[in-house]
Amino acid sequence: MSLRSTLIRLATATAACALVSSVAVSPALADDEWGDGGGDHGSGQEDEHHNDRLARGVVTAETLLLRSAPNRGSQVIRVAHRGERVSIFCKTPGQSVDGDNLWYLLPDGTWAWGAARFIEVTGREPRWC
Template sequence: MSFRSRLAISVAVGALVAAAAASPAVAGDDWGGHHEKHPKLYKGVVTADTLLLRSAPHRGSHVIRTAHRGQVVKIFCKTVGQNIQGNPLWYLLPDGTWAWGSARYIKNIGPAPRWC
């Protein structure tokens, strides 16, 4: 496994740990209203017919759930993961479960998400 892959996995694990700690506070957020206790959420819309949302930011990770074309999703943060058709960014989605989706198939609505 390359250093870059190990680094991406380490970043993803750190983000998931931080996200799990923040999930009760974030869950009540209304599409990113600014609150002092937790960070802003962002929005995106799924552009793939069916997008597989995964446990880590690479295609080899476990599929947690799916999202479908036109579905609006909340985005917690972004990180570098496996390059998908020229796009190495992945978004951590807190909707229902904490899962990673390739940014190649999620179009931002509004500002770009912050880094994890």
């Protein structure tokens, strides 16, 4: 392997690592911007379902594709099933699904977007992103 191809591979790997690192910390940085919502800090509980800053909901579709962006054309991150309880970080307008253009950002281990049309909010309304 030539020195030039080695340098190109090294530069590509460095750029990829920087991109992955920035994406990995973005949700944590965004979470800090909301301030202290009165959650149970200091109890050692890290479960996002117990965080008072998050709204909560239940999936109403038989299967709900959770995506990388608030539209039907984005990558599927995971699938949620009817009755699954989810935490909702925030809501934003996106592609309309059956006349409803709201999407919820779900931090349940994936930080994926779910169409609000298929998630019933079970408490307070989610904040805007």
